[in-house]
Amino acid sequence: MKAVVCNEYGPPSKLSVQNVEEPSIKDNEVLITVKACGVNFPDTLIIQGLYQVKPELPFTPGSDVSGVVKEVGSSVKYLKVGDEVFGFVMQGGYAETVAVPSNMCFKKPPKMEFPVAASFMIAYGTSYHALKDRAQLKSGETLVVLGASGGVGLAAVELGKLMGAKVIAVASTDEKLKLCKEYGADALINYTEEDLKSRIKELTDGQGADVIYDPVGGKYSEQALRAIAWEGRYLVIGFAAGDIPKIPLNLTLLKGCAIVGVFWGNFAMKSPQRNLENTQQLMQWMDTGKLTPYIHKVYALEEAPAALEDMMERKVKGKVVIQCT
Template identity: 55%
Template sequence: MKAMLCRRYGPPDSLQLEDVPSLQPGPQQVVIGVAAAGVNFPDTLIIQGKYQYKPEMPFSPGGEVAGTILRVGSEVTGLQPGDRVLAPLGWGGYAEEALAEAWRVLPIPGEMDFDTASAFALTYGTSHHALKDRARLRPGETLLVLGAAGGVGLAAIEIGKAMGARVIAAASSDEKLALCAEHGADALIHYGRDDLRARIKEIVGDRGVDVVYDPVGGKLSEPALRSIAWNGRFLVVGFAAGDIPSIALNLPLLKGCAILGVFWGAFARKQPEDNAANMRELFQWFREGRVRPYICARFPLEQAAQAMELVAGRGARGKVVITVGS
């Protein structure tokens, strides 16, 4: 089978497409024939040695896949060859076959195609966990989403609306904001043109926003925190801007707010039953048309480097998908 391999740390164009042996599952693993692989920002970090996990080389990047089970391990129950599934992996997805621990694998609804499924787990799983389990977002509250036109951002908009919140989307261009509005945002902030704090005050007044969803970091985090309401919740989701901000701890004291870390991968591993329940709710919302991934671009496996460069350069809107098999 073919796989896109990282043999040394470097940029996307250092990856090599190679023929490698087919995979064999361990006792509690399955092998998935990959139809599509979602491209996520951590994929661009892991090949540079900048992510919290450092797989043994050579390895294939790619943190989520969708496809058909080919082989199952001797101790696997509830899954069998031929099942249509998705799986968050961590790495290993940019290949014709992927190895997954059985507990990670979820059957996908019949209404969901493989491209959509490959763009679903990480973004919607992260945003759902953030807003439901960490922020405990309530109907009628106000949610501010930074980096709102990215994969997790659009997911947060849709999930926030499904949970009954008023959603403010902040992004860097009119084109991105138009996409946010299409996905349900009630108010928009162009942070390349608007003063973030002044625009938030214009929308919600002096009260501030109840929840801030921040996958961006950098210079936006502090002004967003300063605009939070009393008893607000600030969600630390990621650092797509590249800079991890330093926050003065007097701000949460004065605001009476909480700063909450969001690590969906650890949540899914430590609380698999809770994660499975969350995914069932998301699949139901998908069937109802309340959530639906937006895929802005598709690339074949041999063009995985171009797909990663689009995401790394923050040029993607929604999700980018690598199409592999049928």
Template identity: 45%
Template sequence: MKALLCERHGPAETLVIRDLPMPPPGPGEIAIAVKAAALNFFDTLIIENRYQTKPELPFSPSAECAGTVAALGEGVTGWRIGERVAAWLGYGAARERIVIAADEAVRVPDGLSDAQAAGLFVTYGTALHGLIQRAGLKQGETLAVLGAAGGAGLAAVEIGALIGGHVIACASSADKLALAREHGAQEVIDYTVEDIRAGLRVLTEGRGVDVLYDTVGGDLAEPALRSMAWEGRYLVVGFAGGAIPKIPLNLLLLKGCDLRGVFWGDFVRRDPAAQRANMERLLDWAAGGHIRAHVHAEIPLERWVEAYALIGDRKAKGKVVLTL
């Protein structure tokens, strides 16, 4: 089988495609013929050894995939060959076949493409976990999303609007903000031309933001935190801006607000039942058209450098997916 491999740490150009033996499923496992493997911002970090997850070399990137059941291990019930399936691995999905525990896979409903299904886990899974389990976003509350047109931010815009939040999309260009509006944002701020703190103050009529979903970090974090409402919840999701901000803790005291981490990967490990329920909910929403699961580009595995560049250069609006 073909596999995209990181054999030494470095930029995307250092990855290689190798032919590897086809792995058989063991007891309680299924083999999946991968049709689509989605990329995320952390895929640009993990291959350079700059991410908190540090796999042993060599490894395949891509944390999530969709395809069909190719083989069943001993004792597996409830699955049949050829069924459409999606899975979260953490890393290792950019290859033609993977093997996982049967209870870690979820069925893909009709009407949802492989690329859409592959891209739901990290961005939409994080958004649902963050907005529901971590923030407890309520209908009518204000939700501001930093980096609102990337895969992670766009998912939060869609889910926030779906569960009744008043969504303010914050992004770095007019076309990105237009995309966020298409996905449910009611208000927008271009933080390259407008002061984000002032903009949020105006759009919330001075009351502040109830929930802030921050995928960017960097220089935007402190002014965004200063824009929180009393008892607001600031969700730390990622650092696509490159820098991890240093937060003045006195702001939490003065605002009476919370700073909450959203570590979806560990949530999956610690509460697999809740994670499965979240994913089944998301897949049903996507199949029913309630969320669009926007895919920016589907790129053949052999053109992985192009796919990585879309993410690294912050040109992706929605998900970038490698196809096999």
């Protein structure tokens, strides 16, 4: 089979498409023919050896997959050969076939196209887990989303609005903010033109944000934290800016706030039943048209390095997808 292979840590240009052996499956896994694989920002870090998880070389990146079941492990009862599915793997998604743990593989609704299904699991799974489980977001609260036009950010905007929050979207260009507005944002902040802390305070009548969703990190994290409300919750999603901020901890004391880590992948593995319940809720919203993943562009398997380059250069709004077969 064909797969994108990382033989050495480095930029996307170091990746190559190679013929490799098809993976074998364990009793609790299914082998799927991959139709599409979502590109996520952590993929750009993993191939450089900069992520908290470092796979052994060589490896194939890619986690957010959709496709058709080709083979079923002996202990798998609810999936069969031919089922159209989507799921999550730690690595291996940029390939023609991949082995997926059965508890992380779900039947795809018939109306959901494969690229959309491959854009769903990480972005919406992360954002819903963050807002529901970690922040316990309540209707009527104010949610600020940094990096709001990206994959997880746009999902957080959409979900936050669906959950009854007032949503303030933060992004670097007016074009990106226009998309956030279309996805339900009540107010917009262009942080390249406005002071982030002051603008959040202004938009919340001086009260600050109840929940701040931060997949970006870098120099704007402290500014945002300084604009959090009393007993607010600051969600640490990731560090797309590249820099991990050093936060003055006295701010948590003064604000009576909580800084909360969000690692959806570990949550999904350690709490599969809770993750299943979250996924079922998301699928219900998706099926009734309340959620609509935004696909920026679909790339061929051979174009995976270009997809990752575009992600790294902040050219992407919403999700990009690799078509694998």
